[in-house]
Amino acid sequence: xxxxxxxxxxxxxxxxxxxxxxxxxxxxxxxxxxxxxxxxxxxxxxxxxxxxxxxxxxxxxxxxxxxxxxxxxxxxxxxxxxxxxxxxxxxxxxxxxxxxxxxxxxxxxxxxxxxxxxxxxxxxxxxxxxxxxxxxxxxxxxxxxxxxxxxxxxxxxxxxxxxxxxxxxxxxxxxxxxxxxxxxxxxxxxxxxxxxxxxxxxxxxxxxxxxxxxxxxxxxxxxxxxxxxxxxxxxxxxxxxxxxxxxxxxxxxxxxxxxxxxxxxxxxxxxxxxxxxxxxxxxxxxxxxxxxxxxxxxxxxxxxxxxxxxxxxxxxxxxxxxxxxxxxxxxxxxxxxxxxxxxxxxxxxxxxxxxxxxxxxxxxxxxxxxxxxxxxxxxxxxxxxxxxxxxxxxxxxxxxxxxxxxxxxxxxx
Amino acid sequence: xxxxxxxxxxxxxxxxxxxxxxxxxxxxxxxxxxxxxxxxxxxxxxxxxxxxxxxxxxxxxxxxxxxxxxxxxxxxxxxxxxxxxxxxxxxxxxxxxxxxxxxxxxxxxxxxxxxxxxxxxxxxxxxxxxxxxxxxxxxxxxxxxxxxxxxxxxxxxxxxxxxxxxxxxxxxxxxxxxxxxxxxxxxxxxxxxxxxxxxxxxxxxxxxxxxxxxxxxxxxxxxxxxxxxxxxxxxxxxxxxxxxxxxxxxxxxxxxxxxxxxxxxxxxxxxxxxxxxxxxxxxxxxxxxxxxxxxxxxxxxxxxxxxxxxxxxxxxxxxxxxxxxxxxxxxxxxxxxxxxxxxxxxxxxxxxxxxxxxxxxxxxxxxxxxxxxxxxxxxxxxxxxxxxxxxxxxxxxxxxxxxxxxxxxxxxx
Numbered sequence: 001x002x003x004x005x006x007x008x009x010x011x012x013x014x015x016x017x018x019x020x021x022x023x024x025x026x027x028x029x030x031x032x033x034x035x036x037x038x039x040x041x042x043x044x045x046x047x048x049x050x051x052x053x054x055x056x057x058x059x060x061x062x063x064x065x066x067x068x069x070x071x072x073x074x075x076x077x078x079x080x081x082x083x084x085x086x087x088x089x090x091x092x093x094x095x096x097x098x099x100x101x102x103x104x105x106x107x108x109x110x111x112x113x114x115x116x117x118x119x120x121x122x123x124x125x126x127x128x129x130x131x132x133x134x135x136x137x138x139x140x141x142x143x144x145x146x147x148x149x150x151x152x153x154x155x156x157x158x159x160x161x162x163x164x165x166x167x168x169x170x171x172x173x174x175x176x177x178x179x180x181x182x183x184x185x186x187x188x189x190x191x192x193x194x195x196x197x198x199x200x201x202x203x204x205x206x207x208x209x210x211x212x213x214x215x216x217x218x219x220x221x222x223x224x225x226x227x228x229x230x231x232x233x234x235x236x237x238x239x240x241x242x243x244x245x246x247x248x249x250x251x252x253x254x255x256x257x258x259x260x261x262x263x264x265x266x267x268x269x270x271x272x273x274x275x276x277x278x279x280x281x282x283x284x285x286x287x288x289x290x291x292x293x294x295x296x297x298x299x300x301x302x303x304x305x306x307x308x309x310x311x312x313x314x315x316x317x318x319x320x321x322x323x324x325x326x327x328x329x330x331x332x333x334x335x336x337x338x339x340x341x342x343x344x345x346x347x348x349x350x351x352x353x354x355x356x357x358x359x360x361x362x363x364x365x366x367x368x369x370x371x372x373x374x375x376x377x378x379x380x381x382x383x384x385x386x387x388x389x390x391x392x393x394x395x396x397x398x399x400x401x402x403x404x405x406x407x408x409x410x411x412x413x
Numbered sequence: 414x415x416x417x418x419x420x421x422x423x424x425x426x427x428x429x430x431x432x433x434x435x436x437x438x439x440x441x442x443x444x445x446x447x448x449x450x451x452x453x454x455x456x457x458x459x460x461x462x463x464x465x466x467x468x469x470x471x472x473x474x475x476x477x478x479x480x481x482x483x484x485x486x487x488x489x490x491x492x493x494x495x496x497x498x499x500x501x502x503x504x505x506x507x508x509x510x511x512x513x514x515x516x517x518x519x520x521x522x523x524x525x526x527x528x529x530x531x532x533x534x535x536x537x538x539x540x541x542x543x544x545x546x547x548x549x550x551x552x553x554x555x556x557x558x559x560x561x562x563x564x565x566x567x568x569x570x571x572x573x574x575x576x577x578x579x580x581x582x583x584x585x586x587x588x589x590x591x592x593x594x595x596x597x598x599x600x601x602x603x604x605x606x607x608x609x610x611x612x613x614x615x616x617x618x619x620x621x622x623x624x625x626x627x628x629x630x631x632x633x634x635x636x637x638x639x640x641x642x643x644x645x646x647x648x649x650x651x652x653x654x655x656x657x658x659x660x661x662x663x664x665x666x667x668x669x670x671x672x673x674x675x676x677x678x679x680x681x682x683x684x685x686x687x688x689x690x691x692x693x694x695x696x697x698x699x700x701x702x703x704x705x706x707x708x709x710x711x712x713x714x715x716x717x718x719x720x721x722x723x724x725x726x727x728x729x730x731x732x733x734x735x736x737x738x739x740x741x742x743x744x745x746x747x748x749x750x751x752x753x754x755x756x757x758x759x760x761x762x763x764x765x766x767x768x769x770x771x772x773x774x775x776x777x778x779x780x781x782x783x784x785x786x787x788x789x790x791x792x793x794x795x796x797x798x799x800x801x802x803x804x805x806x807x808x809x810x811x812x813x814x815x816x817x818x819x820x821x822x823x824x825x826x
Binding site: 087088129134194196211225237244246247250253260262266269271272273277279281284322354356379380 | 684688
């Protein structure tokens with residue numbers, strides 16, 4: 001099996017067929033979780049799964065599983081996969097690569113008539129991105145016991161549609177239990193979404209863990225008055241203090257070092273009219289760091305900033321933590337399975353941490369887990385310009401295949 | 414006629430009956446131009462106009478006129494009024510006061526059987542606020558020859574509905590020509606929407622002119638990337654430069670003095686997702702000053718700011734002027750008619766400039782014009798908390814009545 005390789009043309013064609021669903025004029029995809037576009041991508045994925053003679057199953061979170069039976073049916077399966085939903089203006093490879101690489105891997109085993117002892121299951125997780133239903137990675141979170149099913153069902157999008165209603169609407173509310181299931185391990189292939197592999201001229205990232213992520217919503221409340229007659233000096237204008245608050249937040253990078261990531265991704269103003277001094281500004285804050293003590297230190301700084309500002313100012317600043325996903329460390333045996341695969345395939349690689357959250361984070365809480373990264377052009381992701389090379393996609397998929405073969409050998413020995 | 418006074422109860426009741434249309438839970442009104450709420454307020458206004466036996470007329474901009482015939486029918490009428498549309502979360506008195514005071518004035522003349530030589534026309538202007546259809550004061554602008562009718566018809570709201578379509582939809586697209594008409598003068602009673610009268614403890618503001626207003630949209634373009642993996646130092650994050658730009662804009666007040674008004678009323682972020690570094694920020698800027706040279710000086714500073722920023726930064730800053738309404742100076746004879754009315758009625762008053770734009774600005778280009786202000790609580794307007802006292806409303810309406818009577822006497826002499 002050492003010489004086994006996946007079919008690169010078939011992989012690359014499937015990736016670009018999938019990218020037609022929700023394709024945007026600028027070359028990206030718009031395939032929000034549980035939208036009509038998401039439904040079409042799911043239907044196609046299931047069709048492909050069945051075409052290679054695998055059983056498909058949808059669970060109560062809408063996660064889709066494609067199973068290749070093992071010679072020993074009762075062994076806990078090896079799980080691998082990613083997600084098919086996208087950001088509002090996302091790229092063609094984020095998520096899709098990991099799912100379709102999984103499909104290619106199964107087809108390669110099938111056509112080479114290779115029977116493994118362990119059952120294999122390929123999964124496409126529901127609503128990884130979190131851009132329609134926040135928080136992100138909700139269904140792997142339910143799978144990993146981090147969120148309750150009731151909580152996940154109750155999450156609403158901006159139009160007040162609940163996740164459960166959205167599952168029903170596209171007919172993907174399955175029946176099997178979406179948590180508490182036993183697997184032998186989980187592997188996820190993904191684009192890096194950052195510039196490090198490209199800069200270091202490496203083909204494969206052996207991912208040892210993932211940065212912690214904390215999401216906040218901050219609000220500055222002032223007084224809504226008319227833009228004309230009200231003298232500047234007696235206004236309580238929240239926009240006027242925004243520069244100070246934003247600057248203080250970006251200053252966290254200086255204090256906590258260059259592994260810190262600070263993103264203010266959305267700002268909204270109420271009532272949001274040209275000739276009215278706003279009564280309130282709200283904005284999101286996404287903070288990341290690989291070290292959990294640093295994550296706690298930054299959280300404390302934000303509390304202090306809010307307290308200090310409220311003592312000094314006639315405006316009212318508040319903050320709310322929306323979500324916290326602590327830094328994850330992956331399983332040594334899984335990491336070694338990936339590293340050995342890259343070595344044997346003679347691909348250049350480095351060990352690294354992931355800057356983005358992935359379903360693998362929550363999986364790592366309930367089963368041995370590792371990830372494989374491939375480079376993406378200029379490190380750009382969550383963007384319609386997201387781009388990868390055909391040969392990197394093929395390398396990543398071969399590493400995924402051989403990581404799983406290595407891991408099964410380790411389990412047997 | 415010196416002792417003639419309006420009926421305060423009737424005025425106050427009408428104001429609060431009108432405020433029920435589009436009433437919000439917090440005591441304000443939501444009555445966007447040409448919405449269903451606006452239609453209901455128009456229907457009620459016309460019903461009231463007809464109930465006092467006046468002719469009503471709707472022109473091709475949807476402006477509503479209520480006419481009390483003069484003994485000399487051919488004299489150019491005296492015009493007065495304001496508007497019935499509101500901000501998204503506006504107050505009960507902004508606009509409505511001036512319209513319903515006009516109605517009360519007509520009814521007072523009717524029930525006292527007073528026949529004036531000059532015809533009187535009360536007007537309710539379409540879409541003064543500009544919050545659904547921008548720019549503001551569109552129909553008085555068409556009336557004053559500042560905007561063409563075709564331009565006004567083509568303006569679209571956020572849902573791409575044109576102003577003409579909106580007029581048709583609520584059945585208020587009349588036939589009479591909405592510009593080029595001859596009037597003897599125009600008077601507008603309005604709440605001050607600022608804190609000056611209250612601070613100076615005066616009942617009446619004799620308004621000599623209005624600040625100039627310039628609206629801009631500014632944009633900062635960066636690069637949309639993933640919030641996690643992309644190192645801070647190589648991001649092109651538009652939020653990061655926002656503090657510098659906003660601070661520079663507020664600095665205009667220091668340079669151009671305390672009559673300057675700077676308002677950033679709306680900010681929008683694209684794509685506006687928690688875990689994506691934004692590709693673009695857009696925001697509105699509303700600049701005001703009573704002096705037109707200062708208005709030009711500020712405009713030049715903004716151009717410089719944009720140029721300098723683009724030389725220094727890897728982001729792309731741009732600005733677009735959306736609208737400019739130069740400072741207005743009102744007619745001396747009209748101003749004196751208001752001042753004499755306040756004096757004879759024994760109400761305290763000051764002469765002042767308006768900080769807000771009003772339909773009177775564009776009217777002043779084609780007919781002698783003045784305005785009357787009354788105080789509003791804490792100067793708060795464009796806000797559901799907007800509040801005035803019953804006695805100030807009555808005083809303002811009596812001043813409107815006697816200003817018109819004075820003005821007619823002046824015209825005759």
